[in-house]
Structure formats: C-alpha cells, structure tokens
Amino acid sequence: MSENPGHNQLEEVLRLRGVRKSYNVGLPTETEVLHGINLTLQRRDFAALIGNSGSGKSTLLNLVGLLDTPTSGEIEVLGEATHTIGDRRRTMLRGRSIGFVFQFHHLIQAFTALENVLMPLMVAHGKPSAKQNALALSLLKEVGLGDYASRKPDQLSGGQQQRVAVARALVTHPALLLADEPTGNLDSKSAAEVFDLFRKFNQKFGCAVLLVTHDANLSGQCDRIITLTDGRIESDSGGVVSIDQ
Amino acid sequence: MWTEWTIATKFLREGRSQSALILIGIGVGVAVIVFITALITGLQDNIIDRTLGTQAHIKLSAPEEINRILPVDDDSVQLILESKRAQRLRSINNWLQLRDVLDSLPEVTAVSPIISGPAFARRGEALQSVALVGIDSERYQQILPISDDMIDGIFSVGAGKAVIGKQLAIELGISVGDKLRLQTGQDGDSVLSVAGIFELGVRELDARYVYLDMSQAQSLLNLPGAATVIDMTVTQIFNADEIATRIRKLTGQKVESWMETNAQLLNALQSQSLSTNMISVFVALSVALGIASVLSVSVVQRTREIGILRAIGISRSKMLRVFLIQGALFGLLGSLLGGLSGYLLVWVFNTFGPKLFFIPVDPNLLFAATVLATLTGVVSASIPARRAAQLDPVEAIRHV
Numbered sequence: 001m002s003e004n005p006g007h008n009q010l011e012e013v014l015r016l017r018g019v020r021k022s023y024n025v026g027l028p029t030e031t032e033v034l035h036g037i038n039l040t041l042q043r044r045d046f047a048a049l050i051g052n053s054g055s056g057k058s059t060l061l062n063l064v065g066l067l068d069t070p071t072s073g074e075i076e077v078l079g080e081a082t083h084t085i086g087d088r089r090r091t092m093l094r095g096r097s098i099g100f101v102f103q104f105h106h107l108i109q110a111f112t113a114l115e116n117v118l119m120p121l122m123v124a125h126g127k128p129s130a131k132q133n134a135l136a137l138s139l140l141k142e143v144g145l146g147d148y149a150s151r152k153p154d155q156l157s158g159g160q161q162q163r164v165a166v167a168r169a170l171v172t173h174p175a176l177l178l179a180d181e182p183t184g185n186l187d188s189k190s191a192a193e194v195f196d197l198f199r200k201f202n203q204k205f206g207c208a209v210l211l212v213t214h215d216a217n218l219s220g221q222c223d224r225i226i227t228l229t230d231g232r233i234e235s236d237s238g239g240v241v242s243i244d245q
Numbered sequence: 246m247w248t249e250w251t252i253a254t255k256f257l258r259e260g261r262s263q264s265a266l267i268l269i270g271i272g273v274g275v276a277v278i279v280f281i282t283a284l285i286t287g288l289q290d291n292i293i294d295r296t297l298g299t300q301a302h303i304k305l306s307a308p309e310e311i312n313r314i315l316p317v318d319d320d321s322v323q324l325i326l327e328s329k330r331a332q333r334l335r336s337i338n339n340w341l342q343l344r345d346v347l348d349s350l351p352e353v354t355a356v357s358p359i360i361s362g363p364a365f366a367r368r369g370e371a372l373q374s375v376a377l378v379g380i381d382s383e384r385y386q387q388i389l390p391i392s393d394d395m396i397d398g399i400f401s402v403g404a405g406k407a408v409i410g411k412q413l414a415i416e417l418g419i420s421v422g423d424k425l426r427l428q429t430g431q432d433g434d435s436v437l438s439v440a441g442i443f444e445l446g447v448r449e450l451d452a453r454y455v456y457l458d459m460s461q462a463q464s465l466l467n468l469p470g471a472a473t474v475i476d477m478t479v480t481q482i483f484n485a486d487e488i489a490t491r492i493r494k495l496t497g498q499k500v501e502s503w504m505e506t507n508a509q510l511l512n513a514l515q516s517q518s519l520s521t522n523m524i525s526v527f528v529a530l531s532v533a534l535g536i537a538s539v540l541s542v543s544v545v546q547r548t549r550e551i552g553i554l555r556a557i558g559i560s561r562s563k564m565l566r567v568f569l570i571q572g573a574l575f576g577l578l579g580s581l582l583g584g585l586s587g588y589l590l591v592w593v594f595n596t597f598g599p600k601l602f603f604i605p606v607d608p609n610l611l612f613a614a615t616v617l618a619t620l621t622g623v624v625s626a627s628i629p630a631r632r633a634a635q636l637d638p639v640e641a642i643r644h645v
Binding site: 062065067068087088091092094095096100102104106107108109110111119120122123124126127168172 | 251256550552555556562
C-alpha cells in the first residue's frame, strides 16, 4: 500500500466561503437551510460535524461532497473553485478527490466485495489494471476482509459491508473522506472497528475526514468538532486553524 | 465502454427472473413477426408463381380498331352516334421485326410470338370450343416450360401434330396418338394427331388450349404469316408495368402487363402486405413498450445504486449508456431467441403443416429482425436511461 508522506499535512483540501443553500428557490416556500458557512479543512483534520436534525448537516455534507451545488458562496476542493465547473468536471473531481461512506453501507449488490472496492477506479478508468486490483485487495485486507473479496454484499454482515464501503471510499486515495452517520446502523463493536479504520487512514494517507454523527461518544474521539445550529456554525473546537468569520 | 458493459451485464444477471421474462416476451414478439413475415412472403411468392406460371408477364397485340371521326368545321356542332367496330382477328404488323427489337431489350428475358384464335374441336359427335395457340415451340417454352407439365406423350407441335389439355382430352375421349379434328369459322378444317396431353392445373387452360405449330394455326385461322400476340417475360416481375409502358411507346402496339390484367390480385396482395406490416408494427410497439417498462422499473429499483455510482464518480453519459446497453442486449438476445423460434415455427409449418405451399427461409430476415430489435431496444431504453442519468444523486442516495 502506498502511503502519502509527500502530502503536506497542513495542505488545504476544502474551503467554504459564505456558502448558502436554499430550497424551493423562487417559490413562496423558499427556505434557506445554510446561512453563510465558512469552513476550511486540512489533510490532517479528523473532524466531526454535529448538530440536531434539521440543522443542515446533511445539506452541508452534500455540498462539500459536490453532490449538490450551493445557492451562493464558493466551495474549493484542493484549491479548485467548483461553482463554475460543469457536471462532468464536478463528477470527475468528486470521483477522484472525495470518498463517501454512507449510513446504509451502499454497496452495489450485483458486484463482489472486491469489485465494489474497485468501482471508483472502474468508473474513472475502465477495466482495472493488475496494480489496481492488488491495491483494492490490499485495502480489503487492511479492513480485515481479505478473505471475503469474492463475496457478494448480501453474504456479508452489516459491519463487514460498511468496512467494504470504507475500502471503496479510499481506493482512489481521496483528499477528503466524507461519512454520513457511518456507524449509525452498526453494533458498537463494528462501529468502533469502522471508526478505527477512519483514524488509521487519516494518519496513513493524510486524508481529511469529515464525519457527520449523532453519537457523542464518536464525536468525542475526533480531533475537531464542528457544531451546526440552524444552518450556522455555532462552534468549531480543536481545529488547527479556527474558522475565519 | 468496458465499465458500462460490465455494470449493464451484471445488472441484467442480477435481475435474472426479470430479464428472463422480458427476453421471453421479446422472443415471442419477434417470433410472431418472423413467422408471419415468412408465411406471408411464402404465400405471396406462391400465389404470384402460380399466377405467372401459366401466363406471360407482358402481352403485346395489335391495337384495337377504332372508327375515325371526320373533323368538322369550327363553327358547326357534330352529333355522333358511333357503332364501335368489331375487333376481328388480325396480325400484328411487322411482328418479325418487332420480335427482333423486343429480343434486344435487356430487361426482357423471353419473347414468343403466338397466333391464337377460336376454333371447334370435334371427335365424332362431341364438339368443344377451343383456343388455338400456334407457337414457335422453342420460344414458347421459355415463357411457359410446358414440357414439365406433360402427363402423357411428348410436347411436340410439328407437322400435323397438336398438344391438348387433360380436360379437353377427357371431354373428347382422346388419348395420345388419336386424331383430332379442328374447325374454324374461316373455313379452316384439318385433322391432327394428338402428340401429348398436358395438365397445368388451371381448368380454363386444360379445357381449352390446343397447341399447334404456328404455320398450321395460321392456315386454320386463315391469317397466313400472322402473329396475333407476342408474349414476353421480364427479369423483375414487379417492373412489368413500367417495361410494358416503355414497349407501348416504342412500338405503338397494345401492350399489357400481368399487373394490369391481375389488378385485383395485386390489390389483394398489397392489402395482405399492409395488414402484415400493421401486425408487425403493433407487435414491435408492444415489445418496445415492454423493454421500456422493465427498464423503468429497474431504474426505480436501482435508484440508490445509481446515486452511489454517481457519488463515486460515474458520469451522466456513462450512466445513460449502462441502461442503453441493457436495452440493446434485451433487443439482441430477445430477437435471437425469437428469430430461432420463428424459424422453428416455419420448419414445423413446412414439415407438419397442410403443405399447401412451402415457406422459404430467408437468413436476411433473421438478420434484419435482430438489427431492428436491437435498435428498438436502444430506443425504448432511452427514456428510462435518461431518467437514470438525470437522477439527482442526493435524492437517489436517500431513496429507500
């Protein structure tokens, strides 16, 4: 497995400037969910994003993950401004630089664990090379599923599926790993395993982790805790650089 | 394309029962189209073969005789009570030269001058009205290979010989070698020996045709050196009308193609083709709708997976292609299945059917059906595929 010692741990992977998001724009029901978010994340960051439901966590995560576009404001990923680029480029940037882990361990049921891990490389480059295969297999070993490579998702437990999803999120060596309630669906043992994996990869790959969670126990273990209340960042503790308001 | 292909085939294999059902559905549709097309093509070829088997594609005869009306002064009114002229039997002018000109036309394959007229055939007390057909045996056989239809004796119209149909032979009680007396209104009267008896399967011909040598018929009909009709066959039977028109302009004679004389038959054939095409179109339409609905359901079922694929970086165009490929595969595999079943049906029909006619097996039909069905698959997949490509990843991932 290639480690990335070359990465500057303070390299900025994400910058949000005055990001606002409204739904039903132009309709009488227009609601602004995020009211001007400023935020930066660096490679070494291991951050929890917490907040009550309805505070805009998921919306923020979708924006950061380039799955959605802000109504106004700027989002830069690895220094590249994203508000002017088209869907094609945004998709490419997302595939290359951002890894996702969702609550319901979304694996593609028709593919084996190994193929699921390879999927981000397949959609970007086509048929995976032997080297990419080896990388995916080593990641599966890393998450403790080396022997399960040829199993289909429905032959794996929830915790195992989530670990496959973590391996998949990391196969492209993303700069940023986004996790939406990644342990919400798991028993405490599996949850701890998955969390440890995040920690491990954060240190090993220098991949910033932003983790949305309700679990105070989990967020307590993070280096940085960003609290979102009613679409505003209420507090941001433990970060290397505090947010510039 | 590798990625799209892999995802598409995995998806199809995962939804195995769904895929199998729609493949059977497409197969049945394509089998119906292939079978009905082959059946109707076979039937029509057969009908045309039978119709043209006993007649020339184009017939040339002398123009009808008409009354010439004397022109009158401009300021007078002319009232005419016209008594149409009786069309006497007469020769085509310069038919020998005409024959040579027609011989030189590339689209005309055979030219056979004939002299034909009415007569009575008599044997003892029995009297039958017949049509004398004086032929140049060699040329005539290029139009109608009557030697193949002989049931007794040989086809020979040499000096003093005649060949008659089976029905006439029965009615006059004649067998090969017997004498036959022919009388015409033009004081012609001669006795010939019957060299052979044919059966064409068309009652009118089998009961009335008496084949003679041209010169024999000319003397019986009192038209020395004459030919009343020139029969022709052409390479492209459905161009007969066009060729007839050209020959009419070229020669100034009366020229009729089989398409004019069999207008009703052609009309029937066209209606039949039209209804076959209608059936094919509607079957194809329901096949297309079947593919579209199966893929639409699949897109809904896979909404979350599509969202995930989009999140991990698959582009809209690749997502689109994943579903287009599925549609194409449905069309391709379904039509192969259906095409083979269709041919099986044709084989069953040919082997165990009523054996009224044979359905030819045209490999091009299978090829055309496969190509068309694959295209239909792609087109039908385009709507669900577009929906898959346009899915908002955020909502797709949340979809349960």
